[in-house]
Amino acid sequence: DTAVSQTPKYLVTQMGNDKSIKCEQNLGHDTMYWYKQDSKKFLKIMFSYNNKELIINETVPNRFSPKSPDKAHLNLHINSLELGDSAVYFCASSQSFRTGVDYGYTFGSGTRLTVV
Amino acid sequence: KQEVTQIPAALSVPEGENLVLNCSFTDSAIYNLQWFRQDPGKGLTSLLLIQSSQREQTSGRLNASLDKSSGRSTLYIAASQPGDSATYLCAVKTGNQFYFGTGTSLTVIP
Numbered sequence: 001d002t003a004v005s006q007t008p009k010y011l012v013t014q015m016g017n018d019k020s021i022k023c024e025q026n027l028g029h030d031t032m033y034w035y036k037q038d039s040k041k042f043l044k045i046m047f048s049y050n051n052k053e054l055i056i057n058e059t060v061p062n063r064f065s066p067k068s069p070d071k072a073h074l075n076l077h078i079n080s081l082e083l084g085d086s087a088v089y090f091c092a093s094s095q096s097f098r099t100g101v102d103y104g105y106t107f108g109s110g111t112r113l114t115v116v
Numbered sequence: 117k118q119e120v121t122q123i124p125a126a127l128s129v130p131e132g133e134n135l136v137l138n139c140s141f142t143d144s145a146i147y148n149l150q151w152f153r154q155d156p157g158k159g160l161t162s163l164l165l166i167q168s169s170q171r172e173q174t175s176g177r178l179n180a181s182l183d184k185s186s187g188r189s190t191l192y193i194a195a196s197q198p199g200d201s202a203t204y205l206c207a208v209k210t211g212n213q214f215y216f217g218t219g220t221s222l223t224v225i226p
Contacts, residue, residue: 033213040218041154041203041218041219042216042218043205043207043216044216045213045214048212048213055212056212056213090159090160092160103165104148104150104162104165104209105150105160105162105207105214106162107152107159107160107161107162108159109158109159110158110159112157
C-alpha cells in the first residue's frame with residue numbers, strides 16, 4: 001500500500017526530449033510538492049499545490065510545468081531537457097495546517113532522471 | 117529566508133555508541149521540524165516530527181529535541197547499529213514549505 005508513488009523510478013533520455021513524471025498519493029492529503037535533489041544531495045522545492053491550486057512556484061525554468069488534475073495527483077512535465085536537469089526528483093504530500101497541527105511530509109521514493 | 121544547517125556533514129562511529137546529530141535554523145518562526153532518513157538511492161523516510169509547541173519526541177532508540185528560541189534541534193540515536201547507516205536530514209516548516217538541511221551522513225562500523 002504505497003502512500004506516495006512516483007513513476008517512473010528511473011528515466012534516461014536524450015537532450016531536447018520532453019518527458020513527464022507522475023505522482024499519486026492515497027493519503028487524502030490536500031497539498032503536494034515537487035523537490036529536486038542535486039548531486040550534492042541538497043533538496044530544493046520546485047512547486048507546491050494545495051487542492052489543485054499552485055501555491056509555491058520557486059525559480060525554476062519555465063520548461064518545467066506541474067499539472068494537478070486532482071488533489072491526489074501532481075505530475076511534472078519537462079520540455080526540452082538539458083544535461084543540467086539530471087537529478088533525483090521527489091514528490092511529497094502533506095495535510096495543510098489545520099486546527100493548529102501540521103502532520104509533516106510523506107515522500108515518494110524518487111525518480112532518477114539522467115539526461116544524456 | 118530560512119536557512120538550515122546540519123553538523124557534522126559526516127560521522128563515523130563504532131557499533132553500540134550513542135550519538136547526536138545537530139540541526140540549526142535561522143528563523144525561529146517555525147510550525148514544526150521533521151527528521152528524515154535517506155538510504156543510498158532511496159527516498160526519504162520520516163523518523164520524527166516535532167510541533168513548534170513541543171520540546172521533544174521519542175521513537176524507539178531515537179529522541180529528537182527542539183529549542184525554537186535558539187534555533188536548534190538534536191537527534192539522539194542510542195546504541196547505534198550498522199543498520200542506522202544512512203543520511204539524516206532535518207527539515208523545518210516555515211510559511212508554506214519545508215526547508216531542508218544538507219544532511220549528516222552516518223556510518224556505523226560493525
